[in-house]
Amino acid sequence: MKPAINTGEYFITGDVACAEGALAAGCRFFGGYPITPATEIAEHLSVRLPKVGGTFIQMEDEIAAMAAVLGASWGGVKSMTATSGPGFSLMMENIGLGICTETPCVVVNVQRVGPSTGLPTQGAQGDMMQARWGSHGHYEIIALAPFSPQELFYQTIHAFNLSETYRLPVLIMTDEMVGHMSEKVIIPDAKKIKTVSRCKPKGRKNRFKLYEPGPNLVAPMPAAGEGYNIHVTGLTHDTRGYPDMTVETHKQMMDRLIGKIRGNLNDIIQTESYRLDDAEIAIVSYGISARTSSAAVDEARKRGIKAGLLRLITVWPFPEDKIRELANRVKGFVTVEINLGQIHLEVQRCIGGKVPAFLVGDAGGAVIPPDRVLEVLKEAF
Numbered sequence: 001m002k003p004a005i006n007t008g009e010y011f012i013t014g015d016v017a018c019a020e021g022a023l024a025a026g027c028r029f030f031g032g033y034p035i036t037p038a039t040e041i042a043e044h045l046s047v048r049l050p051k052v053g054g055t056f057i058q059m060e061d062e063i064a065a066m067a068a069v070l071g072a073s074w075g076g077v078k079s080m081t082a083t084s085g086p087g088f089s090l091m092m093e094n095i096g097l098g099i100c101t102e103t104p105c106v107v108v109n110v111q112r113v114g115p116s117t118g119l120p121t122q123g124a125q126g127d128m129m130q131a132r133w134g135s136h137g138h139y140e141i142i143a144l145a146p147f148s149p150q151e152l153f154y155q156t157i158h159a160f161n162l163s164e165t166y167r168l169p170v171l172i173m174t175d176e177m178v179g180h181m182s183e184k185v186i187i188p189d190a191k192k193i194k195t196v197s198r199c200k201p202k203g204r205k206n207r208f209k210l211y212e213p214g215p216n217l218v219a220p221m222p223a224a225g226e227g228y229n230i231h232v233t234g235l236t237h238d239t240r241g242y243p244d245m246t247v248e249t250h251k252q253m254m255d256r257l258i259g260k261i262r263g264n265l266n267d268i269i270q271t272e273s274y275r276l277d278d279a280e281i282a283i284v285s286y287g288i289s290a291r292t293s294s295a296a297v298d299e300a301r302k303r304g305i306k307a308g309l310l311r312l313i314t315v316w317p318f319p320e321d322k323i324r325e326l327a328n329r330v331k332g333f334v335t336v337e338i339n340l341g342q343i344h345l346e347v348q349r350c351i352g353g354k355v356p357a358f359l360v361g362d363a364g365g366a367v368i369p370p371d372r373v374l375e376v377l378k379e380a381f
Contacts, residue, residue, distance in 0.1 A: 021156030028054035031068035076223025096135030113364035123176030124364030279308030296373035
């Protein structure tokens with residue numbers, strides 16, 4: 001059996017880096033369906049997984065793919081899928097099932113232009129609100145937005161660690177540009193890669209309750225076949241996992257689902273600041289758009305405009321406190337994203353009208369160049 005981690009320096013695409021990150025995190029099951037521009041993740045894992053003792057299955061559609069991923073996770077295996085816009089839409093019901101049943105797994109969305117079939121080979125960032133609210137009901141979700149193939153490698157590992165720690169599907173919201181971009185990616189030795197596995201139950205099996213929360217509101221999770229009584233349902237359920245159609249039980253379940261994320265925001269949310277210490281204008285961006293935004297910051301500084309960049313690595317949960325803190329000391333905000341203002345709405349909500357906020361957006365298909373950002377900086381401020 002070949003090693004799961006191919007230590008070394010490579011010139012590879014973001015999609016391949018994502019697949020290698022999944023293997024390094026301990027992923028041993030992939031269920032998916034081909035779709036541009038995410039297919040390369042599946043193609044790479046279809047070759048690599050069998051060689052490291054894992055399983056690759058091409059399902060009949062994305063609905064079945066997401067169901068297979070959830071089932072594999074309950075079988076005790078770290079599992080993932082990868083898709084793009086139309087497939088992401090089909091997965092939403094079962095992503096909600098994964099949230100309700102507290103099933104750890106990773107879902108990668110290599111975003112392309114929509115709606116519907118759109119421009120399959122062109123990139124966008126138009127699924128960001130769908131990532132937060134695409135499934136029905138109220139819930140919390142974790143979504144990451146890497147901005148390079150190297151970061152996509154590491155953030156895939158991080159996504160698995162978050163999913164195992166908090167027992168829920170974690171989303172990687174990359175884009176076609178990062179997915180198909182080829183850059184140097186360093187894959188470190190296995191000893192330098194930190195991985196996390198779900199907390200396993202202890203004590204007498206006949207007293208075990210599947211959803212009895214621990215100190216951080218996350219319940220230990222056994223695998224099917226280990227001798228524990230496992231009843232998994234998307235209905236409102238009690239701590240044993242059995243349906244309980246009462247308002248009181250639903251409130252208790254929701255308090256746990258929401259609380260385990262909101263109670264750990266400081267451990268979950270990641271952002272990166274670039275030249276923000278003395279900035280008078282804060283640019284907020286993520287993914288591929290953050291790369292061009294950093295170039296805009298540098299050019300603005302040359303022209304005497306004190307701009308800085310807040311890069312969102314974790315988009316959901318949204319870093320509300322950081323935005324509010326910035327709103328108390330900058331003259332305004334500019335959001336840069338390849339959609340028509342999805343995350344911009346969150347920026348506006350958090351600053352509460354204290355300072356002006358401007359959008360540099362695009363319906364999709366092309367990277368937003370630095371000069372477009374610079375023009376807004378010059379005209380608005």
